[in-house]
Amino acid sequence: MVNTLDSSSHCEVLFNDHIGRAVHSLAKIGHDATGLKHGSRMMQLMYIHGLNSNHLSPKGQWISNWCAKHRPDITVRCPDLNLPPKQVMALLSELITQDPHTAVVGSSLGGFFATACVAAHGVRAVLINPSVRPFVSFGRFFQHGQTEHTTETGWRITPDQLDDLAAYYQAVPVHSDQILVLLKQGDEVIDYRIAEAYFSQSGAQSPLIIEPDGDHFMSDMADKIPLMIDFLFAPVQA
Numbered sequence: 001m002v003n004t005l006d007s008s009s010h011c012e013v014l015f016n017d018h019i020g021r022a023v024h025s026l027a028k029i030g031h032d033a034t035g036l037k038h039g040s041r042m043m044q045l046m047y048i049h050g051l052n053s054n055h056l057s058p059k060g061q062w063i064s065n066w067c068a069k070h071r072p073d074i075t076v077r078c079p080d081l082n083l084p085p086k087q088v089m090a091l092l093s094e095l096i097t098q099d100p101h102t103a104v105v106g107s108s109l110g111g112f113f114a115t116a117c118v119a120a121h122g123v124r125a126v127l128i129n130p131s132v133r134p135f136v137s138f139g140r141f142f143q144h145g146q147t148e149h150t151t152e153t154g155w156r157i158t159p160d161q162l163d164d165l166a167a168y169y170q171a172v173p174v175h176s177d178q179i180l181v182l183l184k185q186g187d188e189v190i191d192y193r194i195a196e197a198y199f200s201q202s203g204a205q206s207p208l209i210i211e212p213d214g215d216h217f218m219s220d221m222a223d224k225i226p227l228m229i230d231f232l233f234a235p236v237q238a
Helices: 008-018 026-031 058-070 085-098 109-121 134-142 159-166 192-198 221-232
Strands: 043-048 074-077 102-107 124-128 179-184 208-211
Touching (some): 043 058, 043 109, 058 074, 058 221, 102 221, 109 179, 124 221, 179 192
Parallel strands (some): 043 102, 179 208
16 A cells, blocks of 8 residues: 655555554554663664764754653664675674664665665664665676775775675565655655565555655754654654
C-alpha cells in the first residue's frame, strides 16, 4: 500500500494508521526485540551520513541538539564514515556491539548502511531519502575508465568497493517492520520510487511516509525528529 501526504496535517494520520501495526503503539515501542526502553539506562543513536558529508552533518547536529534538550538519556554519535564500505560496516558493527541499546538514522548512502545494520544486528532504523543500490548508481564515477573517484569529503572510491557495497545488499529488506522510511517526491538526487518499491515488497513492508515536493537533503527533517525518536525509542514516561 502506498501512502502520500498532501500536507503536514496528514502526517499524524499516516503515522498512526500505516505504521501502527509495526509499532502497535508508542507505549510499546520500548518492548520490541531490541530491548529499547526509556528509563534509567542510557541509549545510543547513531547518525549515518551520506555521500559528500561527514561527522559535522547538519542533520546529525539537529538530532544531537534535540536529544540533548528533550531526551538526555539518548547519546547521539555521528561518526565520520568517509571510508571504504568494509571499514564503515566494521566500525558501525563495533559501535552497535558495544551498546545493544542502539538505533540508527541514515541519510542517502547512510540509509543503505543503516539498512545493512538492521539486517546484521536487528536494530531499529529511520531512513531519510535512502539510496537502495549505491553500487549501481556509483558506477557513474567509472564510466570512462577512471580507477578512482575522490568525494568532496575525502573518500577515495575504487571500482572494487562497488562489489563490497553490493555484498551488503539484500534483495528483500530484513526486519522491514523495524525500518521507518521518510521520502520526498521532490528528491532531485534519487528517484523516491526506487526506495518506495524496495520497502513495499510483499511480506517485507516497511512503514513509509512519502511527502510531495521537498528535496534530497530533506530540509524540514528537524520537524520530524520527535516522530523519529518515538519510532526508534520509547517515549518519555510520565
